[in-house]
Amino acid sequence: xxxxxxxxxxxxxxxxxxxxxxxxxxxxxxxxxxxxxxxxxxxxxxxxxxxxxxxxxxxxxxxxxxxxxxxxxxxxxxxxxxxxxxxxxxxxxxxxxxxxxxxxxxxxxxxxxxxxxxxxxxxxxxxxxxxxxxxxxxxxxxxxxxxxxxxxxxxxxxxxxxxxxxxxxxxxxxxxxxxxxxxxxxxxxxxxxxxxxxxxxxxxxxxxxxxxxxxxxxxxxxxxxxxxxxxxxxxxxxxxxxxxxxxxxxxxxxxxxxxxxxxxxxxxxxxxxxxxxxxxxxxxxxxxxxxxxxxxxxxxxxxxxxxxxxxxxxxxxxxxxxxxxxxxxxxxxxxxxxxxxxxxxxxxxxxxxxxxxxxxxxxxxxxxxxxxxxxxxxxxxxxxxxxxxxxxxxxxxxxxxxxxxxxxxxxxxxxxxxxxxxxxxxxxxxxxxxxxxxxxxxxxxxxxxxxxxxxxxxxxxxxx
Amino acid sequence: xxxxxxxxxxxxxxxxxxxxxxxxxxxxxxxxxxxxxxxxxxxxxxxxxxxxxxxxxxxxxxxxxxxxxxxxxxxxxx
Ligand SMILES: Cc1cc2nc3c(=O)[nH]c(=O)nc-3n(C[C@H](O)[C@H](O)[C@H](O)COP(=O)(O)OP(=O)(O)OC[C@H]3O[C@@H](n4cnc5c(N)ncnc54)[C@H](O)[C@@H]3O)c2cc1C
Ligand code: SF4
Numbered sequence: 001x002x003x004x005x006x007x008x009x010x011x012x013x014x015x016x017x018x019x020x021x022x023x024x025x026x027x028x029x030x031x032x033x034x035x036x037x038x039x040x041x042x043x044x045x046x047x048x049x050x051x052x053x054x055x056x057x058x059x060x061x062x063x064x065x066x067x068x069x070x071x072x073x074x075x076x077x078x079x080x081x082x083x084x085x086x087x088x089x090x091x092x093x094x095x096x097x098x099x100x101x102x103x104x105x106x107x108x109x110x111x112x113x114x115x116x117x118x119x120x121x122x123x124x125x126x127x128x129x130x131x132x133x134x135x136x137x138x139x140x141x142x143x144x145x146x147x148x149x150x151x152x153x154x155x156x157x158x159x160x161x162x163x164x165x166x167x168x169x170x171x172x173x174x175x176x177x178x179x180x181x182x183x184x185x186x187x188x189x190x191x192x193x194x195x196x197x198x199x200x201x202x203x204x205x206x207x208x209x210x211x212x213x214x215x216x217x218x219x220x221x222x223x224x225x226x227x228x229x230x231x232x233x234x235x236x237x238x239x240x241x242x243x244x245x246x247x248x249x250x251x252x253x254x255x256x257x258x259x260x261x262x263x264x265x266x267x268x269x270x271x272x273x274x275x276x277x278x279x280x281x282x283x284x285x286x287x288x289x290x291x292x293x294x295x296x297x298x299x300x301x302x303x304x305x306x307x308x309x310x311x312x313x314x315x316x317x318x319x320x321x322x323x324x325x326x327x328x329x330x331x332x333x334x335x336x337x338x339x340x341x342x343x344x345x346x347x348x349x350x351x352x353x354x355x356x357x358x359x360x361x362x363x364x365x366x367x368x369x370x371x372x373x374x375x376x377x378x379x380x381x382x383x384x385x386x387x388x389x390x391x392x393x394x395x396x397x398x399x400x401x402x403x404x405x406x407x408x409x410x411x412x413x414x415x416x417x418x419x420x421x422x423x424x425x426x427x428x429x430x431x432x433x434x435x436x437x438x439x440x441x442x443x444x445x446x447x448x449x450x451x452x453x454x455x456x457x458x459x460x461x462x463x464x
Numbered sequence: 465x466x467x468x469x470x471x472x473x474x475x476x477x478x479x480x481x482x483x484x485x486x487x488x489x490x491x492x493x494x495x496x497x498x499x500x501x502x503x504x505x506x507x508x509x510x511x512x513x514x515x516x517x518x519x520x521x522x523x524x525x526x527x528x529x530x531x532x533x534x535x536x537x538x539x540x541x542x
């Protein structure tokens with residue numbers, strides 16, 4: 001069948017299966033219908049819930065402004081789909097075009113979208129991770145459990161890892177008057193994502209809000225009492241912190257285990273795909289019927305040297321799902337590239353933190369607006385003479401301008417006069433990112449290599 | 465009624481917090497906190513907030529007059 005005719009048929013009566021029924025999966029399904037797909041649509045999700053939003057779980061929910069059970073995502077339109085919720089996909093047969101399910105069923109497809117996201121990396125010592133009072137925060141169930149425990153007035157909460165999620169949790173606890181200790185291996189919070197210059201500001205924010213912040217330390221073990229409840233955390237500097245709640249915020253692992261042996265280019269760093277969201281097989285050859293979107297995807301971005309970007313960003317999941325869905329039912333020339341400029345927000349200690357671009361690629365940073373001391377600023381990151389990213393603290397209205405600069409490949413150091421630049425912003429300084437070969441707690445952008453079959457990168461918690 | 469705010473787009477203009485203060489509140493100078501599942505009694509006010517947001521950052525369903533995602537069909541990618 002010629003391509004045009006095939007896509008005509010596919011749009012009319014093809015079978016599309018989406019694995020992962022969360023943000024990316026839902027938005028892709030809606031886009032398919034909005035673009036006129038009238039065939040059969042199946043959504044498979046291992047969580048027993050309708051798609052819900054995760055960002056409130058570490059913010060509005062912990063602040064008591066929303067219920068962890070009620071963050072379901074609004075629908076943009078009817079999708080008329082078969083939902084298979086509460087059942088995991090356990091395998092993929094690329095040749096037969098079938099997805100295997102945990103309950104033994106097999107679901108055939110003409111086009112498959114994989115949007116299985118990531119899961120929280122658990123505390124590596126299994127017996128300690130099992131202790132009562134040890135939590136991670138990724139899912140609605142995690143949110144319900146943590147919420148309940150925080151409502152029971154713990155004496156102290158101990159957060160392992162000061163990435164975005166860990167910092168947001170610490171912030172919410174402080175706002176509720178709960179004592180918090182945060183342990184971070186790097187020298188400051190958010191260093192993996194934003195570098196040491198901005199990390200120092202984040203450290204001040206923690207301390208000013210009464211967080212007992214311990215940096216440059218590793219947690220060596222968690223100790224339980226005789227009834228199996230956690231009672232203390234042990235640190236590499238010999239410190240012992242008594243606590244009754246431990247929240248492990250050590251970043252995430254891609255949900256790709258179910259694809260092992262399938263022949264797709266899937267591994268611990270995600271599933272590699274081209275800029276049109278088509279998955280690569282392990283030989284590096286692009287497939288034409290398997291697509292990827294959201295946190296589980298790694299895709300090359302022209303603006304960032306064609307590096308494969310893995311983005312754990314809400315906005316990326318939405319934008320990539322839309323592009324993937326469009327391309328799934330479009331013939332060659334109508335396909336679109338996913339060229340979204342990475343963007344992220346976080347809210348902690350009453351400060352609105354946002355970024356655009358890929359800060360972790362920056363070698364240097366310039367404060368072009370406001371000042372670090374005032375916690376109200378824009379920092380611009382440069383790489384090889386170009387503006388590559390920007391971050392704002394309570395200064396969001398400027399970010400759109402900087403996004404444009406990134407898209408235009410504007411020169412760095414920036415030369416334009418800005419409205420309220422202070423002396424500290426006249427000169428670029430090293431952005432101070434940690435050695436990329438060391439695993440960090442929570443960079444939200446991970447730059448990875450070129451080989452889709454590369455499985456060499458393994459997280460080594462022993463160092464931690 | 466379910467709602468979500470694209471906080472990448474949100475500029476913290478606070479129109480929504482002004483129009484539906486029980487659902488949207490400012491937290492600090494420009495961070496927005498909201499209830500993603502407001503009670504029915506807030507429907508009128510949420511509908512107005514959705515329409516008033518200058519950057520169309522709010523997506524809601526279950527609103528009476530505005531069908532799901534009125535004006536929100538456009539891509540979230542900018
Ligand atoms: C606490 C928290 C706070 C956050 N805050 C922010 C923020 O402030 N800003 C921001 O930009 N982003 C934030 N994020 C990230 C954002 O939520 C994610 O980028 C987004 O959820 C990605 O959507 P996704 O659909 O790609 O993946 P996910 O939401 O991870 O969904 C994947 C789904 O697939 C399911 N699944 C996995 N394996 C299988 C299988 N084998 N079979 C069937 N189903 C499977 C999973 O259970 C899950 O339901 C936050 C995330 C968390 C957890
Ligand atoms: S009106 Fe829109 S831009 Fe303003 S705070 Fe509300 S959501 Fe954000």
